[in-house]
Amino acid sequence: xxxTLIDRIRERTAQGRDDVRLGIGDDAxxxxxxxxxxxxxxxxxxxxxxxxxxxxxxxxxxxxxxxxNLSDLAxxxxxxxxxxxxxTLPSADAALIDGLxxxxxxxxxxxxLALVGGDxxxxxxxxxxxxxxxxxxxxxxxxxxxxxxxxxxxxGTLGDAAAGLQLVQKGxxxxxxSAFLIERLNRPTPRVAAGLALREHASACIDISDGLLADxxxxxxxxxxxxxxxxxxxxxxxxxxxxxxxxxxxxxxLSGGDDYELCFxxxxxxxxxxxxxxxxxxxxxxxIGRIVEGGGVGVxxxxxxxLEPARNGWDHFxx
Amino acid sequence: xxxTLIDRIRERTAQGRDDVRLGIGDDAxxxxxxxxxxxxxxxxxxxxxxxxxxxxxxxxxxxxxxxxNLSDLAxxxxxxxxxxxxxTLPSADAALIDGLxxxxxxxxxxxxLALVGGDxxxxxxxxxxxxxxxxxxxxxxxxxxxxxxxxxxxxGTLGDAAAGLQLVQKGxxxxxxSAFLIERLNRPTPRVAAGLALREHASACIDISDGLLADxxxxxxxxxxxxxxxxxxxxxxxxxxxxxxxxxxxxxxLSGGDDYELCFxxxxxxxxxxxxxxxxxxxxxxxIGRIVEGGGVGVxxxxxxxLEPARNGWDHFxx
Numbered sequence: 199x200x201x202t203l204i205d206r207i208r209e210r211t212a213q214g215r216d217d218v219r220l221g222i223g224d225d226a227x228x229x230x231x232x233x234x235x236x237x238x239x240x241x242x243x244x245x246x247x248x249x250x251x252x253x254x255x256x257x258x259x260x261x262x263x264x265x266x267n268l269s270d271l272a273x274x275x276x277x278x279x280x281x282x283x284x285x286t287l288p289s290a291d292a293a294l295i296d297g298l299x300x301x302x303x304x305x306x307x308x309x310x311l312a313l314v315g316g317d318x319x320x321x322x323x324x325x326x327x328x329x330x331x332x333x334x335x336x337x338x339x340x341x342x343x344x345x346x347x348x349x350x351x352x353x354g355t356l357g358d359a360a361a362g363l364q365l366v367q368k369g370x371x372x373x374x375x376s377a378f379l380i381e382r383l384n385r386p387t388p389r390v391a392a393g394l395a396l397r398e399h400a401s402a403c404i405d406i407s408d409g410l411l412a413d414x415x416x417x418x419x420x421x422x423x424x425x426x427x428x429x430x431x432x433x434x435x436x437x438x439x440x441x442x443x444x445x446x447x448x449x450x451x452l453s454g455g456d457d458y459e460l461c462f463x464x465x466x467x468x469x470x471x472x473x474x475x476x477x478x479x480x481x482x483x484x485x486i487g488r489i490v491e492g493g494g495v496g497v498x499x500x501x502x503x504x505l506e507p508a509r510n511g512w513d514h515f516x517x
Numbered sequence: 518x519x520x521t522l523i524d525r526i527r528e529r530t531a532q533g534r535d536d537v538r539l540g541i542g543d544d545a546x547x548x549x550x551x552x553x554x555x556x557x558x559x560x561x562x563x564x565x566x567x568x569x570x571x572x573x574x575x576x577x578x579x580x581x582x583x584x585x586n587l588s589d590l591a592x593x594x595x596x597x598x599x600x601x602x603x604x605t606l607p608s609a610d611a612a613l614i615d616g617l618x619x620x621x622x623x624x625x626x627x628x629x630l631a632l633v634g635g636d637x638x639x640x641x642x643x644x645x646x647x648x649x650x651x652x653x654x655x656x657x658x659x660x661x662x663x664x665x666x667x668x669x670x671x672x673g674t675l676g677d678a679a680a681g682l683q684l685v686q687k688g689x690x691x692x693x694x695s696a697f698l699i700e701r702l703n704r705p706t707p708r709v710a711a712g713l714a715l716r717e718h719a720s721a722c723i724d725i726s727d728g729l730l731a732d733x734x735x736x737x738x739x740x741x742x743x744x745x746x747x748x749x750x751x752x753x754x755x756x757x758x759x760x761x762x763x764x765x766x767x768x769x770x771l772s773g774g775d776d777y778e779l780c781f782x783x784x785x786x787x788x789x790x791x792x793x794x795x796x797x798x799x800x801x802x803x804x805i806g807r808i809v810e811g812g813g814v815g816v817x818x819x820x821x822x823x824l825e826p827a828r829n830g831w832d833h834f835x836x
Contacts, residue, residue: 225559225589225722226590226650227558227559228557228593229557236548237547238546239548240544240545240634241635242636248638274543282558282559284561286643319643324641326645328560331545335538338539
């Protein structure tokens, strides 16, 4: 089955990349990785009703399907190059397909990314995207390099996407602050330029898709270290703080998924340099804690008390 | 969500490839394309009830999800190297996951292919696989090189998978011939070695996924030529000929999908060489027609009469 989606995106994305030796239209694409570069590859799937609410605009779904994958490349410090797209749809809905193509192409254009292959099939609404990027050998950011004493930082603000999801579910989207938070859910900004800049000094990096604590936990496990973070340091948007109670906003920032910010570690002496480097790219970077011996992620509140996970968020230890 | 599928396949597939610099477990894999090779990439999705009948054994689905992609690499004359897998399942069914992993890994092992990335999500049963292979610059088989006067050949036998599908739908699978045809549907053999051998003399190549006439039609369009084939030359298995009437067997061979044989063109003076080369690989190659000027695919029966598509298959022109 041919939805024309692939052709529509192809028309709107990079045509002039000389590393694409043969694009869409044969049994496979033929691609040339530049000399002296390794290939970073990742694949992620979005399922309707799981990864985006039913009713999400098609243009946002198209954007997000690529954004979550570019976020993986950002977390490796890789430069995006090519993508493959597998779309399954119940029917050939022209407006939906056009919206998906527009959203995907908007983000692809920002990186001169070429769509080099695709498949369209009939079934429940699912989008899988595979991305390919370049990184010099030995220069990729990994989850496994954090050292005891390193600072833990995050880009941007945390918890916005979880707040946006709650607003969508409540049908509350009339005001500008709600719209901002919902935009953060629907059109995440992959931190590609920040990831490239972090190759210089970061010791480890991961993108925040499942929530800060879960993803920082993955980084700690891979690095065989622990981390301590302080809730008073968590960067949060004014929209989040205006619309939600402090405890809710804190829990969104700690555990909410879908922010697609980067969480990374930096030797203490390089923190200011890294913050300045990212600021020049328009990307805030906030120190939220430090790497310690042991394992797991400890969370302290503004009074220095330890928090622990509870049924509806995070509570004071023993409370 | 983690189905453990990715880990199960990883355990069972190539671990020792030195072109995999960083495998599964970080935000992206890091891969090194060998010097002097281009990358061939393709992606294909299987949807339950569309690309395999409901009730198909999990081990066969796992196999087929990779086989249809390796068939694309075969059609380009590329050597398989790496795969990404995106699986969506309604629930974490342990037996199903184990079967999928076994089937995928069985075929992957045959090519020392490494699974380098994956994503598992909850939703309707869908599998997307992306494959990566290597091919020297300028050596890939394309659809676009067929020349007037070239012979048209196919590997193996045609129509078996369509016959197998009909047998599954009828619930007829008790005898050895039915089992053979159903096996051809469920566990197609990608013609990887044949594709590599064809780089020497073939002028164009495509794999037969949608049926001979459709796919040869794609090849003719890409090459800006036409083709004439003769039904008396179509290679068909004895199981197909034993279990189905001549007209049905002919129609399956002309229009049935899912055979994953290669259809290719060769300058007339190289046909015997190519047939001998493929025979040494255990792969039959049969001349079924020739490339002509114009466009489209003409079909002649044993008496030299032209056939045309009819509602239930192919009929004599004007009949």
